[in-house]
Amino acid sequence: MKHIRNFCIIAHIDHGKSTLADRLLQTTGTISDRDMQAQALDDMDLERERGITIKSHAIQMNYKYEGQEYILNLIDTPGHVDFSYEVSRSIAACEGALLIVDASQGIEAQTISNLYLALEHDLEIIPILNKMDLPGAMPEEVSDQIVDLIGCRLDDIIPASGKTGLGVDRILEAVVNRIPPPKGDENAPLQAMIFDSVFNSFRGIIAYFRVKNGVIRKGQKVKFFNTGKEYNADEIGILKMDLFPKNEVRAGDVGYIISGIKQANEVKVGDTITSKENPCTEAIKGFEDVKPMVFAGIYPVDTEDYEELRYSMEKLQLNDSSLVFEPESSQALGFGFRCGFLGMLHMEIIQERLEREFNMTVITTVPNVSYHAFMKKDPDDLLIVNNPSELPDPAGMDRIEEPYINAQVITKAEYVGSIMTLCIEKRGELKNQVYLTQDRVELTFEMPLAEIVFDFYDRLKTVSRGYASFDYHPIGYKPSDLIKLDLLLNAEQVDALSALVHRSNAFDLGKKICLKLKELIPRQQFEIPIQAAIGAKVIARETIKALRKDVTAKCYGGDITRKRKLLEKQKEGKKRMRQVGRVEVPQEAFLAVLKLND
Template sequence: MKNIRNFCIIAHIDHGKSTLADRLLQSTHTISDRDMQAQVLDDMDLEREKGITIKSHAIQINYPYKGQEYILNLIDTPGHVDFSYEVSRALAACEGALLLVDATQGIQAQTISNLYLAIENDLEIIPVINKVDMDGAMIPEVKDQIIELIGCKDEDIVLASGKTGIGIEDVLRAIVERIPAPQGDPNAPLQALIFDSVFNSFRGIIVYYRIFNGSLKRGEKVKFFSTDQEYNADEVGILKLGMEKKDEVKCGDVGYIITGIKNAKEVKVGDTLTAVANPTDKRIDGFEEVKPMVFAGIFPVDTDKFEELRDCMEKLQLNDASLTFELETSQALGFGFRCGFLGLLHMEIIQERLEREFKQTVITTVPNVSFIAHTTKKEVIHVHNPGTLPDPSRTERIEEPYIKAQIITKPDYIGNIMTLCISKRGILIHQGYLSPTRVELTFEMPLTEIVFDFYDKLKSQTRGYASFDYHPIGFRDADIVRMDILLNGEKVDALSALIHRSRSQDFGRRLCEKLKVLLDRQQFQVAIQAAIGAKVIARENISAIRKDVTAKCYGGDISRKRKLLEKQKEGKKRMRQIGNVEVPQEAFLAVLKLDD
């Protein structure tokens, strides 16, 4: 065990984690040059296309140092704020972390939040400045920022470049010398933390774990702490680029196990794995439950495909434990699921994965956050969707979730950010300079306001120079109303939204204008209305497609023309009673892109 090192790489998005991981694998010959490619640990097409890491990946590296063979278990982590749950799981399985900072950009918001996560888990931090070979590298300034942030010495900071391979040996040496070996008792009962799982259609569910005590042998009977279900360890092993079978995975190691489980509900990420013959009596602590931030409905386009969609959602949840879902029905869309996501990017990725990996075509409804409604009968109702909001006459008050937003930017953009955050009902809490060219702004804001387009607007207002991170700080009273969209007096429940009263009129008007463009014209006039309760706050009309019935009436008395027009009017009226308006999928997505 003294030669094992478990570590992960944490950084802000785009600071070069995947590139550094590629160089570590290449320089230790873990991967042959023939198998080498950029972002080698990112095995999803989506990750390559977007250039981001979505899933954390584990791989074992063998590194000879001073005549001894060391085993380094690397768990690569995502950088985007929406995937911080993946990061927390990776940190729970490690003893050390490489804190990666881009030499051209310096410390950014998620660098700080991921660092605090690592410090909470008592990890040994090795600061690494990446991209030192670039022309815009500000090495002395970035060094000062790191020293101020974590209080290390100048010589503790490793200078490296993932692209050219500078300093990779120094990084490997620092991992061996500074990260402590895993602590644990190889002879104690088996105690392993499950940090990830994937579904394989041939082998069932493959579970990834880190062993804290004891060891796991092939053929042994194992059980999960939370479900108490017993299974046979058909195959165990370690994670290289693929899976490598072993007869035994020892204490302190990271590995996989295949037991032929087919039911997704039986495996919980964060659970403790133990042996049946000699079970441990306590689970591994320090693993946080996922807290969804954004809720949206996902419905199959073809209502017959509902059961198939349920199957796909369960398999996807195995691979992405931060996705939560429950059953929901809608008058407009039929059966579907109300899903909880960590953010809008997470929601977009889930929708893409359903379409690509599982060939499911789905409709996503308006995303919203979770509110708490207090009724006059002193009941407390958690509202995840507009349909469950109690009647205003029975509601005493509604609370909405607030977040603490941390924005790091250049001083030139302070005015733009202030304007943006205050227009989103934000309150400035703190403003301070990290260095002459970097300023940190802290706001308290309602989560509802940042769900839609806040991140995009922040980037465009600051030309991409602002980094943003947030964490929830609880609920506060707010004047929240339910806004319904009516087509010819019929409510379309999938387009309902919960919104602050001060913004409802503007939001309703823009949405009606957008729907007017997206809905097809009918043989009768269609009225699009946005309403709060019985009060209509915005309206647009789509005029009817009309045939010129007076074309064949030439000359003669005006009353002949009027008679024909009256007849047409009657027909339109009858048609309106039985006609229904088809709502295209773009209309449901329009709500997300109101500013386009």
């Protein structure tokens, strides 16, 4: 065990984690030069197209140092705030972390956030200054920032470049010398923690685990602690570029198990695997449960595909355990699921993956967050509202609370004014302002989560020309003056378009949605009124004019009454049509509501 090292790579998005991981794999000979491709660990098409890591990837490398063979288990993690749950799981399975900072960008919000996660788990941190080959690199300035942040010595920081391979040998030596070997007892009862799982259509569910104590052997009877189910370990092994079968995996190592499990709900990330004959007494405490931030409905375009969608979502949940969903139904869209996501990018990725990996075309409703409603007759009774249509009657409601977050924005000094304006417009309250260096400022705001759900991240990047970085964590619920904004099409309410909004924003938002829908809904044979209403009070209205046939074309000359008679007759017909006419809302209309500021 003393020759094993488990470590992960943490950094802000786009600071070069995956490229540096490639160099580590090449230097240790884990991947041959022939099989090498950029971002070798990112195996999803989506990751390559967008240039971001979505999933954590574990891989084992062998490294010879001073005549001794070492086993290095590396986990490459995502950098985007929406995938921080992947990072927290990877950190729970390691003893050390490489903290990578881009020498041209400096420390950003997600760097700090991931660093605190690692420090909470007492990991050994190895700071690395990446992208040293860039002409815009500022090694001295960024090194000082790192020293201030971690409190390490200047000599501890390793200058490196994922592109040229500079400093890779020093990183591997530091991993061996500075990261402690895993602790554990091979003779104790088996205790292994599941940190990830994937679905394979031929072999069932493959679970990835880290052995804390004991040894797991091929063919052994194992038991999953939380579910209490028992299985045979048909195949176990370690993770190289492909799965690499072995007869046993010992304490301190990272491996996989295939036991013919077909049901997605039988494997829970964070569960403990133990042996049936000699079980351990308690489960490993590893992860906190995931807290979804943004809720949206996902519905199949064709109602008959409901079961197929459920099956696809279950498989996707195995691969991405931060996805939470439960069945719900809507008057406009039929049966579907209420899903919880960690953020808007996460929601976009899930939708893309459903389409690509499972060929499911889905409709997504307007995203919102979950609110707490308290009733007058029992003020302590809490009602959780995930969907605007679940909001109880305002007359019987005592108060409604919404989730607040602590938002950290790190930016260049010149953009402070425009960022403050944006945050105040989003009902944010400035709590703190710290100058990290002469021209880098950290702003801390308290703001409602609902305000950042829509377009906050995009607008932040726009006003700061892409320089600002953003990170947030929830701080609890606060009372707020919220009302339900309904949308009526032809006097019928469309529940998929209703939203809970702050009273001060209701009029503007209602007006904007009505205008947007007027552009997007095709004209019918009858007139369609689009109304935004709060309760029974209409606050905004637009009208889509009817397509009209020129009924008076055949009247040339003659008395005016003939024309009037024909027009009156047409008017009657339009009136009748409007009573029976139903308006189909196109899919773009649901999505357009999210992009009102474009």
